[in-house]
Amino acid sequence: MGGPLNVSSHAPLRVGVVGAGAISGQYLRYFDEHGAAAGVRLVAVADLDPARAAGAVGGREGVRATTPEEVYAADDVDAVLNLTVPAAHASVALAAIAGGKHVYGEKPLAATVVEAREVLAAARGAGVRVGSAPDTVLGRGTQTARALVDAGRIGQPVAATAFFACPGHERWHPDPDFYYQPGGGPLFDMGPYYLTALVQLLGPVAAVTGGAVRSGGERTIGSGPRAGERFPVDVATHVTGVLRHRGGALSTVVMSFDVVGHELPRIEVHGTAGSVSVPDPNTFEGPVRLSTRAAREWADVPLTHGYAAAGRGLGLADLARAVRTDGAARADGEVALHVLEVMEALLRAAEEERVVAVESACARPAPVPESARVAVD
Template identity: 65%
Template sequence: MGHPMTDQQILRVGVVGAGNISGAYFDTFPRLENLRVTAIADLDPARATLGAKEVPGARALTPEELYAAPDVDLVLNLTIPAAHAEVAHAAIRAGKHVYGEKPLAATTAEADTLLEAADAAGVRVGCAPDTVLGTGVQTARAVLDAGEIGAPVAATAFMVTPGHERWHPAPEFYYRPGGGPLLDMGPYYLTALITLLGPVRRVVGMSATPRGTRTIGSGPRSGTEFPVEVATHVTGVLEHENGALSTLLMSFDVWAGSLPRIEVYGTGGSLSVPDPNGFDGEVRMFRAGAKEWEPVPERGGYPGASRGYGVADLARALADGGPHRADGRLAYHVLDVMESLLAAARSGESAWVTSTCERPAAVPAGARPEAQ
């Protein structure tokens, strides 16, 4: 494990938003030596109090008290997507670093002001998903970076489901502006594609809304019908800056599919990448001239990673002065790609993606986020 970390090396975290997703972070943080949760806030004080009971050493505060707290260095923003920008701005005004759940903001216009404010304040912005820091995507990246399937030519990324209303007791927000399969699940797949192949410069797309209403399938409101206000089937092609073409399919209209999650095709072989909504999974490679796929042993990524490793990676970057991987500018580019794809689907023309980002540094095999 090495030497114990000093207080100066530990990033003190204040959590805003104590809903369902917070539990995943609270389960992870005890094994991350460079993080300590000191405060928890929620618009519902009872939830903040309950959350503080789960985390030794944390206390329940109001959001305003948390932003002002001297023992909070970073605000972990776990609020609903519509509040992401508002909470981030409040934290930045207080001089705190920010790490948030995806998306970075509801729109690129909101995200622009957020990043500008952070730059002006000299604080860092991080954003989920950090699933790409696990052994699944990072092992696939190690294969690509070593040139073992040649130069990347193309990729496919598919996420299909019949819709979240089957299991979610209040699913309406998935079918309103800001929702839909692309904005809900796209960040996982696009962050993985950009980690593997680099940023995107142009997109084409089409979308459809096959059903105008959906019916809640579980919970006390089961049987309730509600309107669909967004495209529920989105497909497109992304042209990466390196020339590779990724085909993307995101759908809430498919009952079953045997399509791969992500595959990358190169001049010398193919690569099967595990579900980017998880941190690990088997990577397989098919070499030119081979007769079958072969499993690839772990060759990169934080072993045993789970939600919160992106925060620890940011803490490590603050300590050593280097870049952090789950970066706000990467999350901005992902949001820009999604907006551009939907715009292309509406216009029937290709759309240029005006932003770009740095491809995050690879995570070495066996690395720990607090010491590399």
């Protein structure tokens, strides 16, 4: 198939979606609400189930329901939005790249680091871009917190804490089995949000150590037509890690499906002169709070940095900006590879009871400017 498509500095990035599952609705809503301003235009939706693709297209004018193969080969598609299941992320990305398309996908970038490296190598060879969720860290919550860190409001960063804890998704999800199979668990399900935020705040990770446990071999579905059915647990359900960032700070991370209730903060970053509380990294906004030596009481900080036009699809729009300007994307494939390697290293460190070095060294993404919108660098 042909080489990478040329996109002019003014033309929108024409996007074909592959995978019309539940998450696709949020992305399609982003196209509807922000696409024109963000420089992205939806032209096709593909799925292995034609009826599901047609349902996702709905009455959108100028958007066709089609097959994945047609999207990979289409002359009017510049980029593929990969919304398939994690096990298919690499194969879909490689097919899109072979068709000369840029790729932006849901997390994780691939099921394994080996696959992720293959995707990025193929993209470099084809001269196309790869981006990956999560893009929530480009919203005003994490970016405002980052601006405080970068401005020295907390002094020299020393440490961070990141907590996600719940009783498990089986209490609400009607088909939760995949959360408890390899590639799932609290670390691979929610870890990308928290670890990507930590990379934004403190930069890449050099080494990790930690521990992991699995609480029981089965769980019970709590809702839906399968309520009461038991299913196997094949992954660690509670993971605790210590990450040593290349800049010297240490992050303590807890990811758990074993906690009934807690009052732990989502993320806090602590420095020599103060601390900043960061909102839920699975959201684009939320309260940012600051405590300093001069004013020890916690105080809310106005949300000043980060893209204001937020929603799932923000990372794709930022990728479109990077293509138009020949600049760097912020939700970049190299960042996603690094986060994936950190997660794999953490589980290996827990299993082998040792410190594991992280080989990849992504660049810390550029901050989103103050008062930015998606179409503005």
